Amino acid sequence: MTDETANDGVSGGVDDQQDETASISSTGTSTSTSKHEKKVSGSHGASSSKTDKRIFQRELRCMMYGFGDDQNPYTESVELLEDLVVQYMIDMTSKALEIGKHNRVQVEDLIYLVRHEPRKFARVHDLLSMNEELKRARKAFDEAKY
Template sequence: MDSQKISYYNEISLMMFGFGDSHTPNPETVRLVESIVLSQLRLIVQEGLKHSENNTLKGEHLVFLMRKNKVKMRRFVKYLQHKDMKKHLDSDVVDLTDKPKPPLLTFIEKMDEFGELMDTNEFDEVKHQRQLRADRISLALDEQKYIKFAKARCASFNSKEMSQTRNFEKLRQWIDPKKEVNFTTNSFDVLAYYAYETVAQIADFAFLARLDNRRTGDPLGDLSGLYYTGSMFNGEHRFTGLNPDYSRVYNGQPPFSVNEIKEVMRRIFSPQAGKLCLGRKNTESICIIAV
């Protein structure tokens, strides 16, 4: 592969559609998101190398960066569990009781002193909102469009059209074209997950930025559940308008604009967005979206 031609434009375009963007995303927006994901992955690699030896990056070093965020760690644990189950089902293994755990799950268990990181029973509000958006979009699609949407929801940085080795080689040339870092196999798996989550969270934040831009009057008017409060007394029906279910999406919505993505990144990097720095300079790791 020519490192100058490595691009994840098609994958990111599909993922953005799967996360609620228009089925025809803005090309400039996709390129901007691609550049953001690449810069985020390179920042993650540099942060992970701070915990490594001999310039060798392992998956454990990358997972360690997520240790302070219980919600995101639990989401990652679910990802590992589902991937491990699918692997054994594809291999026709009948008895799953004696199968060894994936090394990354074992590492998280050792790091989880109080049982908080491995507790996957707690409700994940962000994941629920993504599933709600996908459900509301699918209800408005015909069979042919639904097949395209389902394909978009399955898009990732591990293409099914290529072997795992070729997927990892493409990701390595994208992140580290000069081959300055030694990557282990499971480190690429974690990086692919981080890249996917970065696109997902950019889409999540873009919907919030769009809501803020369109909001007029009551600043809380877009919150779910308000039909059962003020709207019940002013005669407004819950199932009217373009977005009746408050899932923040509707059929035929315009694609994310470059300015909306720039606003997302401004809020992420701005101390006023909720980062308490107490007058000190923010560390680079605080601006990593996926962790």
């Protein structure tokens, strides 16, 4: 018998923490949860990451391929990246709600949050400019149509 099995996987390492979560859920006596499970359950109710709906997988696979990954990246890699993206979106939305006045997420709140990150700020500015340009083009097209 190894030390790991003698301690039932509760020695503090990353792999041991994953084993602890699995053994806790199989016995039904939950004493602790991971940070991710606390955040997910705090914002979406009592749901696990296995039951979460994966909504960005197709886009993330294309982005990963565009940035040099294999055309068909590992599913685990895509799922990990999606978990990171969703958690970032939750964090930014929560912060935007805290600083917002109307208990709503507004564009200005998100701009305020990324103001000290030049690359993100520039990207937001580019996307907003492109959005305005597309609106003008649609309006001009609709006016020309009638």
